[in-house]
Amino acid sequence: MPIVEISDLxxxxxxxxxxxxxxxxxxxxxxxxxxxxxxxxxxxASLPHHNGVLDESAVGRLLVRTHTELQRxxxxxxxxxxxxxxLGPLLAAVVRDGxxxxxxxxxxxxxxxxxxxxxTGILGDVELCGVDVNAALVAExxxxxxxxxxxxxxxxxxxxxxxxxxxxxxxxxxxxHLHDGDLGAFFRAQADSGAQAYCHFDIAATRLAPxxxxxxxxxxxxxxxxxxxxxASARRAHTDHELLTAARSAPDLxxxxxxxxxHSNPFCASVRPILGIRPSTSRHCEPRSANPRVx
Amino acid sequence: MVSAAxxxxxxxxxxxxxxxxxxxxxxxxxxxxxxxxHGYYLAAIRxxxxxxxxxxxxxxxxxxxxxxxxxxxxxxxxxxTHAGITMLWIIGPYTAIALASLAGYAVLPRxxxxxxxxxxxxxxxLIRPLVTIAAGLAAASTAPxxxxxxxxxxxxxxxxxxxxxxxxxxxxxxx
Numbered sequence: 001m002p003i004v005e006i007s008d009l010x011x012x013x014x015x016x017x018x019x020x021x022x023x024x025x026x027x028x029x030x031x032x033x034x035x036x037x038x039x040x041x042x043x044x045a046s047l048p049h050h051n052g053v054l055d056e057s058a059v060g061r062l063l064v065r066t067h068t069e070l071q072r073x074x075x076x077x078x079x080x081x082x083x084x085x086x087l088g089p090l091l092a093a094v095v096r097d098g099x100x101x102x103x104x105x106x107x108x109x110x111x112x113x114x115x116x117x118x119x120t121g122i123l124g125d126v127e128l129c130g131v132d133v134n135a136a137l138v139a140e141x142x143x144x145x146x147x148x149x150x151x152x153x154x155x156x157x158x159x160x161x162x163x164x165x166x167x168x169x170x171x172x173x174x175x176x177h178l179h180d181g182d183l184g185a186f187f188r189a190q191a192d193s194g195a196q197a198y199c200h201f202d203i204a205a206t207r208l209a210p211x212x213x214x215x216x217x218x219x220x221x222x223x224x225x226x227x228x229x230x231x232a233s234a235r236r237a238h239t240d241h242e243l244l245t246a247a248r249s250a251p252d253l254x255x256x257x258x259x260x261x262x263h264s265n266p267f268c269a270s271v272r273p274i275l276g277i278r279p280s281t282s283r284h285c286e287p288r289s290a291n292p293r294v295x
Numbered sequence: 296m297v298s299a300a301x302x303x304x305x306x307x308x309x310x311x312x313x314x315x316x317x318x319x320x321x322x323x324x325x326x327x328x329x330x331x332x333h334g335y336y337l338a339a340i341r342x343x344x345x346x347x348x349x350x351x352x353x354x355x356x357x358x359x360x361x362x363x364x365x366x367x368x369x370x371x372x373x374x375x376t377h378a379g380i381t382m383l384w385i386i387g388p389y390t391a392i393a394l395a396s397l398a399g400y401a402v403l404p405r406x407x408x409x410x411x412x413x414x415x416x417x418x419x420x421l422i423r424p425l426v427t428i429a430a431g432l433a434a435a436s437t438a439p440x441x442x443x444x445x446x447x448x449x450x451x452x453x454x455x456x457x458x459x460x461x462x463x464x465x466x467x468x469x470x
């Protein structure tokens with residue numbers, strides 16, 4: 001039975017134009033029923049609508065609230081710090097003389113990772129850009145960036161169709177939203193874009209992940225949608241094998257997956273990155289951490 | 296040597312104030328997407344402390360009335376102190392573990408700190424209402440008279456009202 005997230009069902013876009021499409025509430029409820037997800041169906045059935053079509057602005061506000069709560073979880077688990085720890089050496093390896101690197105966050109949501117990098121300046125002189133297909137989330141990311149006077153930009157649209165190419169693509173918590181069949185295309189799009197590398201953090205598919213996700217979303221989040229989707233995310237996380245297989249379909253960017261050592265603490269392996277780097281530049285890359293095994 | 300008659304209420308009041316400060320922090324979390332939020336969280340903690348002080352003042356008032364109306368105020372005070380000790384047997388270890396986890400999170404490097412979050416602070420937040428209710432019920436069930444039992448239940452439940460009230464008052468909408 002497929003595992004579905006409500007947030008993936010309540011927003012639809014035209015793949016050609018990126019325009020928002022109407023979503024019927026009954027359709028969302030039906031999909032969740034078909035997946036055997038009664039709780040999710042109850043949550044979806046309570047969403048505001050006009051004549052059976054979900055209220056776009058209410059859905060936008062709900063997703064902003066959910067992402068803001070999710071940011072609090074990421075802050076506590078220091079996800080952006082983990083990202084910077086990997087991204088620093090990666091950028092140092094791929095940046096060429098005189099070139100200002102451009103980091104693009106795919107599916108940036110309200111832009112937490114990019115804004116955190118902008119505030120800390122931890123990567124040095126880097127152009128920071130977040131891209132998301134959801135206009136409400138991008139608007140919130142921009143609002144927050146302006147409010148804090150940050151030097152970064154957020155764009156509504158396709159991360160692989162930007163006027164300027166990315167040096168490194170990043171993401172946090174995006175990969176599990178992609179179906180197995182779409183993962184290969186995702187990695188190939190990055191290779192085709194001319195990017196030097198990618199670094200995508202996502203939930204590790206462990207037996208403890210759903211339990212940990214339940215506990216933390218229960219303890220830290222108030223929105224029923226966020227609590228529901230948090231657990232679904234952990235249950236549908238891609239295995240290491242699935243990720244590496246998909247990433248290898250884009251051989252221009254050699255994939256590396258950080259794995260915990262055999263007897264490492266399973267709680268510390270809740271989120272881990274998959275990296276890709278062009279073979280021509282990989283010889284300059286020296287992983288700093290002594291802990292992870294790289295496959 | 297300071298007697299239990301002073302240390303028990305003082306310890307319980309201190310724990311309640313720390314809990315109220317953290318309740319203020321929790322009430323404000325997940326409602327502000329900015330990166331720099333020190334001022335925001337400090338204000339939330341201050342609100343928690345003020346609300347906690349108000350709750351403690353009300354409790355002190357109730358306890359004063361219970362003592363003043365007791366046939367023997369001295370014996371009633373001893374009963375209340377014993378109820379407080381029973382509560383401390385449950386709340387004390389929980390508080391010690393929570394404070395140690397918080398201190399660890401603040402000072403340790405990232406990996407052990409996040410480990411503490413996963414193993415300590417997350418589950419501790421989840422069980423906090425259960426621990427508080429258990430402490431109140433344990434004190435009430437061993438209390439020698441109904442007024443003392445009622446005071447124990449009131450003290451436990453009033454502590455739990457701080458966070459929802461703060462959230463409802465200031466943080467229902469994202470900042």
